[in-house]
Amino acid sequence: MSFFLKNSTYKNRSFHPDNQPFDIPKEKSSTKKDPEEDANISKPETPTALTDLQNLRHLYTYFTSLKCRECRTPIPLPNLETHVDKWLHTPNHRLQYLSTLQCPKCKRDTCIGCRQKPASIGLVGKIQEGAKKYRIRNCCGNGKLFSIWAFLSLMDEEAERALGGKLDTVSESERTKEENLDNLLRKYIPYLSHLVPISASEGKRNKITLSFFDEHPPVELFALYRCSAFVLNRIEVLMSHTSIKDLIEKSEFYAPIVEFLNSLVDHKMSSLIVDKWDWKGQSPGLKEFSEKEDSEMKSMQYWKQAGDSIATTCKDVFDQMSPFVNLLEKYDHNHPNGKATSSCLDSSIDLCRDLLKLRDKLAEHSPGDLPTIKPLPDDPWEAFCTTNHVAFSSSSLKEHYFAEQLDEKEFSADLGGKVLLELVGLSTGLEGGVFVMVSRKRPDAMKILVVGPEGPLEGGLFTFDIYLPPKWPTEPPRIQCTSTEDLFPKFSKFISLDREVSPLILSPEKTLLGQINTIVSLLSSESISASEKHTLQCQNIQYAMLPFLTKEAFTPTHKINSLSVWREVNSKYWDLHGKRVLERVKEWSIENRDLRSWITIMDDDESDLYNVDLLNMLAHALTSRGIPSSRT
Structure with a gap:
């Protein structure tokens, strides 16, 4: 028997x-x-x-x-x-x-x-x-x-x-x-x-x-x-x-x-x-x-x-898991066999995968217990932002401004879980037009791209490098403006002459989401004179628009990492908003004559000054991208 x-x-x-x-x-x-x-x-x-x-x-x-x-x-x-x-x-x-x-x-x-x-x-x-x-x-x-x-x-x-x-x-x-x-x-x-x-x-x-x-x-x-x-x-x-x-x-x-x-x-x-x-x-x-x-x-x-x-x-935990789904997909995106480079995030990422696996299995027994997944917005740009606020890249360490600090100190694996939680907060809480690129190997190294909000910096693309110091989160992150070169003026009293964001506004009591939103607010440039506004509009086009419309900005082998890592975002942005940005610049040109006759240094040649038509240059760059425009 x-x-x-x-x-x-x-x-x-x-x-x-x-x-x-x-x-x-x-x-x-x-x-x-x-x-x-x-x-x-x-x-x-x-x-x-x-x-x-x-x-x-x-x-x-x-x-x-x-x-x-x-x-x-x-x-x-x-x-x-x-x-x-x-x-x-x-x-x-x-x-x-x-x-x-x-x-x-x-x-x-x-x-x-x-x-x-x-x-x-x-x-x-x-x-x-x-x-x-x-x-x-x-x-x-x-x-x-x-x-x-x-x-x-x-x-x-x-x-x-x-x-x-x-x-x-x-x-x-x-x-x-x-x-x-x-x-x-x-x-x-x-x-x-x-x-x-x-x-x-x-x-x-x-x-x-x-x-x-x-x-x-x-x-x-x-x-x-x-x-x-x-x-x-x-x-x-x-x-x-x-x-x-x-x-x-x-x-x-x-x-x-x-x-x-x-x-x-x-x-x-x-x-x-x-x-x-x-x-x-x-x-x-x-x-x-x-x-x-x-x-x-x-x-x-x-x-x-x-x-x-x-x-x-477990239902309450499962209800909190929805924001992780897209983040996990981004973590594995474009990696061989779906496997990412070894990272201190791995243990936390694996736990999230197992929780989602458990949730889906239990749903077979009680499907009504699963939270409803919020549909994507109908607007193409809003939908793109929703799914791309946070991305991971193996190359985001290349030419990172804080490379020296990264070499001196390894990131503590104990903080991997805290970083992941911050990233989830970013993936659900960032405003449209704000993107974060995280290094897989060093999640304490990030890059940010911000679409300029309404104002003289509207429509421009601004990049920053972020470094989480060893004592983070009790010590605020270091944030450096990287896309403007030395020619860009100090457009905020909270950005130093060497373009580093003042730690005074990056309170450690704030989350990383709150600190990045603070950076976005600095680009509003409120309460400035008409002359300053006109200058910012011109420099916005020269340093925050035109470089992102060059051929190199869309080429994977381009050495300037601050541009090339944003190829996907950059391409989507100009395809969807290029025509609108040009129309906005035309509106500026009615009051701002400097846009049609801007005296500046070009091509890193500091010995000569050039008189350029920024509006026409922008229209030509957009046309080269296949975006219809009527030059004026």
């Missing part, structure tokens, strides 16, 4: 230890079903607390009735803390089986799951540790079930000790206890992720043959998680009291948790996240539950009315 019998609404194979002889053949890794087992299919029934506890008790009875496969000497269940700790600290322990116990008499190893000699190959799973992937093996499906029981039971015991009492007595104000619980989850959750049954898609992707346990997870597996006092309840508490900001800033802690939830949802175990059950919470611990007799179980009142499911508690 097989270890597993169909027995639940989940249509999974039930672990059935009753009256099993100890020489039952070992379960083999196979995708084939035994036709004789169809006769054992029971009618679907709704899981109840008592059913879960009975399944748990049957499982525990099986685990505690182990005898040596050779001499038949009873092998007692070891102390879980000692047993797991020994496994964790054994050299190459990931090649050993946690379900293997040694006979105290003949010293032979016996698998507690199949009662036989541990398999030489076993079932394969994966776990991420640092930068390497380790393969962890289990002798058989039942051995895997024991490993899950051992980890969950141990976590319940350690959680109770960490709290100094029952699990429902914890107060959110007790920071030390909360940290102890988080450390406990951090320690064991990667192993639980490994022990989740492998889905068909994962098996195909990683070329792993699915075991019977993977294809038909037993109802006892569900009972283990539902009756456990700690894991799912703790995850529910964490996800209901967090925000996307907390998740990203603590990505190292939350990433394994989200990976674990994805593993559950990817399989038939999604019910543990999506469904509610009336006996959630206030468990005395898995091991204590396991040791109770059936008569005791019937009178136990540990369970309470169900609260929200984990899927429901």
Whole structure:
């Protein structure tokens, strides 16, 4: 007889230890079903607390009735803390089986799951540790079930000790206890992720043959998680009291948790996240539950009315994820195989991807819970701005004004999450006509392009380089105006003669979004005389329009990075607004005669002065771009 019998609404194979002889053949890794087992299919029934506890008790009875496969000497269940700790600290322990116990008499190893000699190959799973992937093996499906029981039971015991009492007595104000619980989850959750049954898609992707346990997870597996006092309840508490900001800033802690939830949802175990059950919470611990007799179980009142499911508690986080979708697409844009250069943003980006993956999977169960995606504006330029406010580039470091500072100090990877949050704020909060280019390798180095607002600088394109110093965000960023060369006048008292923005207006209390909006406001040039306005209009055309209409500005190999990195934005801007900008300049020329006769230095030749018609030059440059214009 097989270890597993169909027995639940989940249509999974039930672990059935009753009256099993100890020489039952070992379960083999196979995708084939035994036709004789169809006769054992029971009618679907709704899981109840008592059913879960009975399944748990049957499982525990099986685990505690182990005898040596050779001499038949009873092998007692070891102390879980000692047993797991020994496994964790054994050299190459990931090649050993946690379900293997040694006979105290003949010293032979016996698998507690199949009662036989541990398999030489076993079932394969994966776990991420640092930068390497380790393969962890289990002798058989039942051995895997024991490993899950051992980890969950141990976590319940350690959680109770960490709290100094029952699990429902914890107060959110007790920071030390909360940290102890988080450390406990951090320690064991990667192993639980490994022990989740492998889905068909994962098996195909990683070329792993699915075991019977993977294809038909037993109802006892569900009972283990539902009756456990700690894991799912703790995850529910964490996800209901967090925000996307907390998740990203603590990505190292939350990433394994989200990976674990994805593993559950990817399989038939999604019910543990999506469904509610009336006996959630206030468990005395898995091991204590396991040791109770059936008569005791019937009178136990540990369970309470169900609260929200984990899927429901995640909804607030999912609602905050929409702005990340476009940002993630930009992060991978134009990169080989969709992979970006290694960056301190990677861990935060990966967490966002996993959250979106979890959101989309849960949407298959509750599609109404997903936030509505806001449609793009009808105006082509507004739509372009919405999807291109923030972009990533491997070449944005080229000729960066703060290159020397970047070489002197590496950017702290700990700030990667903070930068990502700032970028999300930029992607949703920037005004139309403001664009940010971020370096993949050094996200503390950025470039900004601003379309001049209404006023004498209207229509011009102004570029800035940004550098986030080592003490950012407590220290404001350094921002340098780069597109105007030394010829451009000081058009604001907050921009120094060497064209660096004064830190006085870049309060560290402001977000990066607020600081960039401050830069935009400097271009308004309000309260100036008519003479100053006319001068700014002329210099706007000469230094903020004409350079962006040259052939070099649209050539990828152009050396002036402040222009070439903006090829896509530059091209779209002039195609959509070139004619309007020219009409605006014509309006200026009615009052500003300097536009038709501007005395200036041209082509970096400081020895000669030229008298040029800026309006005609602009019209000619636009015509060369294929934009119709009537010269005047």
